[in-house]
Amino acid sequence: MRARMFMTNPLDIILSNMQQGVAFLNADLRVVLVNDRFAELLRVPKGQIAVGVDANAIAGQMAANRDQSQIWLLHLLMNSTALHQQIEIGDGWLLAFTSTPIDHDGWLVQCEDMSPLASLEKTLAEQRGLFDTVLDNMPHGLCMFDADKNLMLCNAAYARLYCLPEQLTRSGTPLQHILDYRQTLGNAPAHRESYFDVVVEAALKGATASQNIALMDGRVVKISHKPMENGGYVAAHEDVTEAVRADEQIRYMASHDPLTGLPNRTLLREKIDRELSLDGKTSAVLCLDLDHFKEVNDTLGHAVGDLLLKAVADRLADCLREGDSIARLGGDEFVVFQADVRGREQASTLAKRIVEVVDKIFVIDGKPIRIGVSIGIAIAPDDGDAADSILRRADTALYKAKSNGRGTFCFFETAMDANRQERRNLELDLQRALEHNQFEIYYQPQVDAASEQVVGFEALLRWHHPERGLVPPAEFIPLAEETGLIVPIGEWVLRQACNDAAGWPADICVAVNLSPLQFRSQTLAHTVVSALSDAGLPASRLELEITESVLLTDNETALATLHHIRGLGVRIAMDDFGTGYSSLSYLRLFPFDKIKIDQSFIRELGSSKDCAAIVKAVVDLGASLGITTTAEGVETKDQLSRVREQGCGEIQGYLFGKPLPLSSVHDLIRGRLTSAA
Known part of the structure; x- marks a missing residue:
């Protein structure tokens, strides 16, 4: 057994088990020794590369890469240095070819399969390329x-x-x-x-x-x-x-008024709370409300109103010391905060200065405009030690300043809280009044000046408060206007008056007052139609009374609504004629059916020639335009005689009857019918 092992040449064993292909070439470049792996790697049949085969034949087996095979041959012939090549042998079969010169002018040629490594390198190169592409993009x-x-x-x-x-x-x-x-x-x-x-x-x-x-x-x-x-x-x-920048803009917009650029309520509250947290400081909060600003908006438009607000903001800013701040809360409301004052005197000085500068005429778009300002002042920490409380009390003082006649300032006093709370309670009660049927309509007769026969009744609202008793209209109507409750209340009055009048004789009309706020509703005309239809009252028996303030607000829309309602057959009357600035001009704009002369002129008929002349002029104007004139507030025989002399067609006043509940109206009508019989 041992003898058989040594019969095989050890070199042959080594060569046949190598992963590399090996060939030895002599000086004539002929193969003197080669292993089977060499031919296998060159992908030629076994035996074609054997002892005696020359290098040219080997190069011929590298036909897939002729350039490299020629380089190899020339190098063997002309050089005596090692040569390292990568040679592709078809279908991506890549070999590493190393030719090394040996003694006696021969060559050791080694080849190794590089295909797996080349594939890996290709994959890595592709991944690197992809990575570079992703990175650069x-x-x-x-x-x-x-x-x-x-x-x-x-x-x-x-x-x-x-x-x-x-x-x-x-x-x-x-x-x-x-x-x-x-x-x-x-x-x-x-x-x-x-x-x-x-x-x-x-x-x-x-x-x-x-x-x-x-x-x-x-x-x-x-x-x-x-x-x-x-x-x-x-x-x-x-x-x-x-x-x-967008985030900063959003934060800015969330904390600033978009029109004036001033801080808004949110930012103001933060600053007040921050300053009031510091001990030993006395601060003042001044709540400002512009007087007559609504009239500017209504008559000149919101664009002019906006420009006016910006001009006011500039003037207010010029009044402040370093460290003071100003904010706009919305509408025509501003707040000035004095973080550190010596006392009420310093706040009072600033308030006087603000009243003075705001009172000066503004010129907006070439138009001179005059407004005013009312100011409520609260002092911290005496009147409050947090933003909400101090602002609330300054606002309470502002309400007092406005009720004192506007164009002035007022410091907060403890008693004001009670008054403000009472007003708030009244507002809540007013909201419940409609739901709990606490309202009742009283009717004041209107009579023909010549015959003294009743021709109609004016519907006047009364409030039966469960605790206060009968609340005067002067107390709750302005509050209803301010809160917007006048719209549902006004609709109730219109419907109830139509229902009541439907039970009267056909020649007696009912007059109902409309608020400017009702005209801002898009459904006013529909409400009138619905009230007439539900009551079964002919449109000709309904008279709607308006004041010129209705036409001051969105003139075109108001006129369109009035024309629509008058087109139904409803009569339109102008109430309190002569007390406004533009009464005559509105007679040109709209065909009123009746003019009601304000009672202030009737009251002075006996003592003022001017009032007599005005009443006479109005009656004559009405006659020329085909408009009925009614004298309001007739309380004495002398006044009756004088308005008859001036030519008034109808009369209304205590002389012929105070406002009456519906039951008394029926009694009055029955008495009229009895006397007529």
Whole structure:
């Protein structure tokens, strides 16, 4: 057995078990020794490359890569140095060919299968290409630094973000060099320490840390650092300037008035609470409300009103000391906050100054405008130690200032809270009154001036409060106007009056007052039609009374609504004629059926020639236009005689009857019918 083993040449055993192909060529470039693996790797049949075969024949087996085979042959013939080649032998079969000169002018030729390694390298190259493509097409800058803060790689977006030249994007560039270069360009971090803070934070957390970094050029870059195990880090750089500006704008809009740019209620409350938390300070809050601003809006339009508000804001700002602040709460309401005052005197001085400057004429779009301002003042900490309480009490003082005649200021007093609460309770009661049928309509007769026969009744609202008793209209009608409750209340009055009048004789009409707020409703005409239909009352027996304030608000819409209602057959009367600024002009704009001369003129008929002349002129004007005239407030025989002399067609007043409940109206009508019989 042992003898058989030694019969085989050990060299043959080695060659036949090698993974490499091996061939020895002599000086004539002929094969003197070759293993089977050599032919296998060249992909030629076994035996074609054998002892005696020359190099030219071997080169012929490399036909798939003729250039490399020729280089190989020429090198063997002309050189005596080693040659390393990669030769493709068809279908991607790649061999590493190494030719090494040996003693006696021969060559050792080795070949090795490189296909798996080449495939791996190709895959890696493709992945690197894909990685580079992704890296260079990322919208955000990406960079990687080692533990010594030397650049390992970065993408094109990073270079573009900071305008870096190519040499500063090479691997090994120190971060300090990049930052120094950016300093010269003016786009380095505005505070370089903040840039390194986020690096330290990420390292300490062992996780990603992000921070918005302001740059010297005004941009803001969000930098997110993620530490690596070797002490380096990867960082993403995103230009968030627009997002930050948008966020700042949103925060600004949330805390400032868009029209004037002044702080709003939210920002004001924050400042007041902050200042009031400091001990030893006396502060003043002044609540301002512009007088007659609504009239400006109604007559000149909201565009002029907005310009006026901006002009007022500028004047108010000029009145303030350093440290004082001003805010607009909305509408025509402003608040001035004096964070540190010596007492009521200093707040009083500012209030006087504000009243003075606001009272001066404004010129808006070439139009002179005069308004005023009412001011309520509360002092902290005496009147409150928090924003909500001090603002509420300044507002309570403002309400008092307005009720005192406007154009003035008033300090908060404890008793005002009780008055304000009483008004609030009255408002709540008024809301419940309609639901609990606490309203009742009284009717005041209107008579023919010549025959003294009743021709109609004016509907006048009364409120039977369960605790207060009969509440005068002067107390609750203005409150209903302010709160908007006049709209549902007015509709109830209209419907009830139509129902009541439907039971009267056909020649007696009912007059119902309409509020300007009802005209702002898009459904007024529909409500009138519905009330008439539900009651079965002919439209000709309904008379709607308006004041000129209705036409001051959205003149065109109000006129269109009036024409629509009059087209139904309803009569339209102008109430309180002569008390406004433009009564005569409205007679030209709309064909009123009746003019009601205000009682202030009737009251002075016996003592004022001017009043007599005005009444006479109105009656004559009405006659020329075919409009009936009614004298309001006739209380004496003398007044009756005088209005008859002036030619008034109808009379209303205590002389012929006070407002009566419905039951008394029926008695009055029955008495009229009895006397007529």
